[in-house]
Amino acid sequence: MTAGILGGKSGIRVTEGLAAPPPGKWQSATVVQVRRETATAKSFRMELAEPSDHLAGQHYVLRLTAPDGYTASRSYSVASAPDGSQEIELTVERLPEGEVSSFLHDEVVVGDELEVRGPIGGWFVWRGDKPALLLGGGSGLVPLMAMLRLAHRMGRSDLARLIVSVRSPEDLYYSAELTRLGAEVLYTRRTPQGWLRPAGRLTTADLPAPIGPETTVFVCGSSGFADAATDTLLRAGVESEGVRVERFGPTR
């Protein structure tokens, strides 16, 4: 609808009719499981008071309220695939100064009630209908994991290919499941023993070839990872129209 006045080559488009509905209101979520993923990451499975189907790649906002009314909110990607259940799973990396992430890690136990709002996002989502290449860096794996899990739930593992980049083996979330689902892991600093690929950042040699124009590439990670990954994709001949990016964290 806006295409007429944009003119020229436009990278980012909203396809009419595909926009996501607005998120629901704040609601209560009861923590039903807490699982450690790495030394600095935990997954929180929660049951929603008012469940609503999410799309793979969407996120929820989580809000903490102090007795004096002060609130702190952060957004967390849903790691679980849409599965028709009343539950969602958020994987949270504990940040050194993170007011919300450190509270979740240090205080929250099964049975706690948390306030959440979502699901949110209509751009960084995969609906399971077209080929997708998923490139994740560190905790940027989380929304991509929802996409990979969705592909397998639907019996369409052929549609989604996931490459995750982490510093070293102990930084990898969902390690056993990633192996089972056929994801590729790149280590940038240190590999497991006997690993064939030497440690190093993503290069064009790590990408599948060819990446056709029907493929949507989803890139998620730190700003540094997102820039390096998108530069690599563009060098490999991928059009920027086919790349969707979600990034987090500060610039230097």
Next chain:
Amino acid sequence: MKPTRGFFGRGNRDPRLPPGQYDVGRDWPVLTAEPTPTLSTATWTFSVGGLVEQPMKWTWDEIVALPDSTYSGDIHCVTTWSKLGVSFRGVSVDTLLAAARPSASASHVLATTHTGYTTNLPLEDVTAGQAWVVWEFGGEPLAREHGGPARLLVPHLYFWKSAKWVSGLQVMDHDEPGFWEQNGYHDRGDPWREERYQGD
């Protein structure tokens, strides 16, 4: 709302922080939905079109030669970070609109960018000294990942309204949702009223 068990909040309660926001300190998170473009100032342009008496287009050299204007204050991202006490330099949107002369029926603008990203704003939110096209941050050229060479700056609204890599303003007589607005975000986005999502 009920307090969260065990949470007392050690966050900054600086009065400059709108509800639900935290002070990100020296960091400046980058949030973009697409690859960061490389734009050359040799071919960069900025246009004001639509319902105007005089459609305008400036080259880089022309826009930086306009009377400059600075903003010093705070910026607020819908993802809940705020960055306090920042400064930008550029040109006031008032200066650009004055050259193009919006028609009497004009009520909104759609900001367009060199990547295709769009965002919609009421005309009254980009006039009266509230909006800029900026190319300097803290005295340095605006970095590419933050929208350089130039971005829109509308600091009294959530920061997705401050479109990176801005290419122009389309003046309209109606509101037309931009990129994030079609994806569930609020049409106006006032951080002090927590207008984050459609329906807020």
